Amino acid sequence: MPRIFSLAALIAIWALAAALVHSRLLPGPLAVGATIVADIRSGELPFQMGCTLGRVISSFAIAMVLGAFAGYAMGRSRAADRYADPWLIVLINMPALVTIIFAYIWIGLNETAAILAVAVNKLPNVIVVMREGARALDPELDEMAKAFQFTWFRRIRHVVIPQLAPYLAASSRSGLSIVWKIVLVVELIGRPNGVGFVLGSAFSLFDMTRILSYAISFIVLMLVIESLVVQPLERRAIRWRRRPA
Amino acid sequence: MNDAQSAGDAAPLELRIDAKTFLSADGTPVEVVRGLELRLEAGSFGALIGPSGCGKTTILRIAAGLDPDFRGRLRTPGSGRLGIVFQEPRLLPWRTVEDNIRLALPAHDAAADLTELVEILGLGSHMARYPGELSLGLARRTAIARAFAVQPDFLLLDEPFVSLDEAVADRLRNELVALTTRTKVTTLFVTHDLAEAIQLADHLFFLSDRPARIILEKSLPPPRGKRSADVIASIGDEMRPLVSRAMANGGRG
Numbered sequence: 462m463p464r465i466f467s468l469a470a471l472i473a474i475w476a477l478a479a480a481l482v483h484s485r486l487l488p489g490p491l492a493v494g495a496t497i498v499a500d501i502r503s504g505e506l507p508f509q510m511g512c513t514l515g516r517v518i519s520s521f522a523i524a525m526v527l528g529a530f531a532g533y534a535m536g537r538s539r540a541a542d543r544y545a546d547p548w549l550i551v552l553i554n555m556p557a558l559v560t561i562i563f564a565y566i567w568i569g570l571n572e573t574a575a576i577l578a579v580a581v582n583k584l585p586n587v588i589v590v591m592r593e594g595a596r597a598l599d600p601e602l603d604e605m606a607k608a609f610q611f612t613w614f615r616r617i618r619h620v621v622i623p624q625l626a627p628y629l630a631a632s633s634r635s636g637l638s639i640v641w642k643i644v645l646v647v648e649l650i651g652r653p654n655g656v657g658f659v660l661g662s663a664f665s666l667f668d669m670t671r672i673l674s675y676a677i678s679f680i681v682l683m684l685v686i687e688s689l690v691v692q693p694l695e696r697r698a699i700r701w702r703r704r705p706a
Numbered sequence: 707m708n709d710a711q712s713a714g715d716a717a718p719l720e721l722r723i724d725a726k727t728f729l730s731a732d733g734t735p736v737e738v739v740r741g742l743e744l745r746l747e748a749g750s751f752g753a754l755i756g757p758s759g760c761g762k763t764t765i766l767r768i769a770a771g772l773d774p775d776f777r778g779r780l781r782t783p784g785s786g787r788l789g790i791v792f793q794e795p796r797l798l799p800w801r802t803v804e805d806n807i808r809l810a811l812p813a814h815d816a817a818a819d820l821t822e823l824v825e826i827l828g829l830g831s832h833m834a835r836y837p838g839e840l841s842l843g844l845a846r847r848t849a850i851a852r853a854f855a856v857q858p859d860f861l862l863l864d865e866p867f868v869s870l871d872e873a874v875a876d877r878l879r880n881e882l883v884a885l886t887t888r889t890k891v892t893t894l895f896v897t898h899d900l901a902e903a904i905q906l907a908d909h910l911f912f913l914s915d916r917p918a919r920i921i922l923e924k925s926l927p928p929p930r931g932k933r934s935a936d937v938i939a940s941i942g943d944e945m946r947p948l949v950s951r952a953m954a955n956g957g958r959g
Contacts, residue, residue, distance in 0.1 A: 601794070602796060602798065604772055605790075605792065605796045608788055609809075609810040609852070612813070619798060620798065623800040623801075701838065702799075702838065
């Protein structure tokens, strides 16, 4: 309930400000809502959001999978950590924009470059979190698995992954929001479609209604994904924890 | 360095540790075990008794094959299927009691009937619970069930009854006697409690302080597990002076 009130208050303040200013540069909620509805009807909004969402999912998946393996290896093996750590530091301090420009110049203005650029931006973040998780693995449970001759697969599935689950959840939550923000930049610079592309062309026309309607639609979409996919997965992963009395 | 192997069913447990050292935090080597020799007949129950911090757990980990970094030789009985009960229950907190037991089973045995084992250990009504919801006694029972579920040729227990109240510990000891008698598994049990060792074992091994070695061995007459409190007390009284004399000699040697 408090959430709904606070959201309603935000919209009310926005409507009030728009009515007071009465400018093309600050359209009110009604005008923005009308544009959203019109663009959904025409199919424009679903198409552009679909393009962006596809890029978000692919680059997110690549970054999570590679990052989980690399982070696990670095957390488990001191040698791997020593050799890979300088690379990680370079990667983590590389500005997103530089990675994007490199990718477009070296790979070309195409989908592969766009997705890779985003994945590389997200990757070091996943590695750092997963490395921490791998370092925190309980050696006693490891020994138990060894004594009872667990197979490799059984050990990973029942001993390792449950211990890494909170770290996976943390990096995927922060990851999703970082990834979609960078995807928009990638689209702005070098893609002919997607929410970032639309925002870019609306910016050159000073079309604030359009900018607000696409931004809001995408935020809503990401909130829906968060509460319908990420949170239920997280709840499932920690169902064994004792509920606070 | 060392060679580990396992042989036919009736083979005894043979463990020889010439030397085992750890590197301490500041890099100096600490000798934990030196010149330890232990032989346990197939099907018998041996108790390893020693003061706290003498390296009992280290010896057990070597016997379990978990620590190959020692000078000596290990020969485990049977086909090498090991059941182990650690000092802490070491259950997977994210799996139920039943899953914890079944996960230890080899793949071809995954559907094994656990009813009788679970019955003996009184876990019947707790199989669907998570370890976080169990008392320490129940968690220990689960760990014991896991060790027996794999039908081991060789069973190791590392002070499995410490920090339980005496009534619970006593019940668990009786359950352990029942299970080991029934399965005739070669068992090595680590404890610092002489009375407990006398109650459970048919062979006692006394350890010295660090670096640990065996200073005294004693076979107890059967039947094990059925000794009355009086018998246990009198064997204990008989053993104590022998042990302290051996300790004193060991200290000089």
